[in-house]
Amino acid sequence: MSARSEPGLAVAVSPHLDDAVFSVGGTLAALVTAGWTVRVVTCFTASVPDPSPFALACQLDKGFPADVDYMALRRAEDDTACALLGVEPVHLPLPEAPHRGYPDPAALFAGVRADDRAAAALAPALRPQLADADVVLAPQALGDHVDHRIVTETVAGLAPDSLFWRDVPYVDRQPAASPWHRVPAGVEAGVDISDQLAAKVAAAGSYHSQLDFQFGRTGVAPLLRNLAVVEAARLGLPGVVEALHGRLDRLRSIGAMPPVPDVAAGHRPDS
Structure with missing residues (x-):
């Protein structure tokens, strides 16, 4: 990847302890290679001493008994993954949705509850982390x-010129999905991660507690490798890529390549 001539600080804002690496681990590694300082700020990482029945079930279902500090284990996994990519992990002490009154899996995808104060808590916690960032993802x-x-909504409010990634593994299940309507208008471009894909796969493999649940029989390595190929073909770009959405000048500042329209639309360039 050919990043801008003067690399700066890139901050990736991850909801959970794996999202940034699963989604744009290759881009983060490419930025490091190009001389950028990269920080991954994960928002919902707090340990909760007395988890709700649903939160505890999420832990037990993955094979971890009730006396295990599940979130401490996951923070350690994130430290390992980030070290493999050469990025700095930052863990904000906010609780995940199962610890905030969401009672079952369906509720996690049914919209933000009116009594959920997470956004109000996240904005002031996140603002200083973004203050010195040259690029936010x-x-x-x-x-x-x-x-x-x-x-997404908090970052769009604090840093509207951010670059927004396609969430893995959800994008594998919904490849035609569009960015949520709170994402600012922009264009799509791809970051070539041909030289970083192996590092991304290795880092993603550090999240042992999540792999079976998130990737099932397919496995993390085959899914991530295939997705990078599919994304390149979708955008009409060579190599293997991760797709980002944002302002074109911001995308180009990190070496992202706009799609080739005819190829991305399924037409031969010479037709």
Whole structure:
């Protein structure tokens, strides 16, 4: 990737302890290679001593007994993944949705509750993390998870010229999904991660507690490799890519390539 001539600070805002690496781990590694300083700020990482029945079930279903500090384990996984990519992890002490009154899996995708104060708490916690950023990356909220929506809306309000990624694994299940309506208008471009895909796959494999649940029989490595190929073909770009949405000048500042219209539309360039 050919980043701008004067690399700066890139901050990726991740809802959960895996989202940024699953979605744009290759881009983060490419930025590091190009001389950028990269920080991954994960919003919902707090340990909760007395989890709700649903929150506890989320832990037990993954094979971790009730006496395990599940979020501490996940923070450690994130530290390992970020170290493999050469990026700095920052963990904000806000609770995930199952700890905020969402009672079951369906509720996580049914819209933000009126009594959920997470957005009000997130904005002041996130603002200083973005103050010195030259580029901010955040999710498009594909899949409609409430935590992703809260992060997307908060980042769009604090840094509207951010670049927004396609949420993995949701994009694999909904490849035609459009960015959530709170994402500012922009264009799409791809970051070539041919040289970083192996590092992304290795880092993603650090999230042992999540792999079976998120990727099932397919497995994390085959899914991420295939998705990068599919995204390149979708945009009509060479190599393997991660797609981002935002202002064209901001996309170009990190070396992202706009799609080739005819190829992306399924037409031969010489037709």
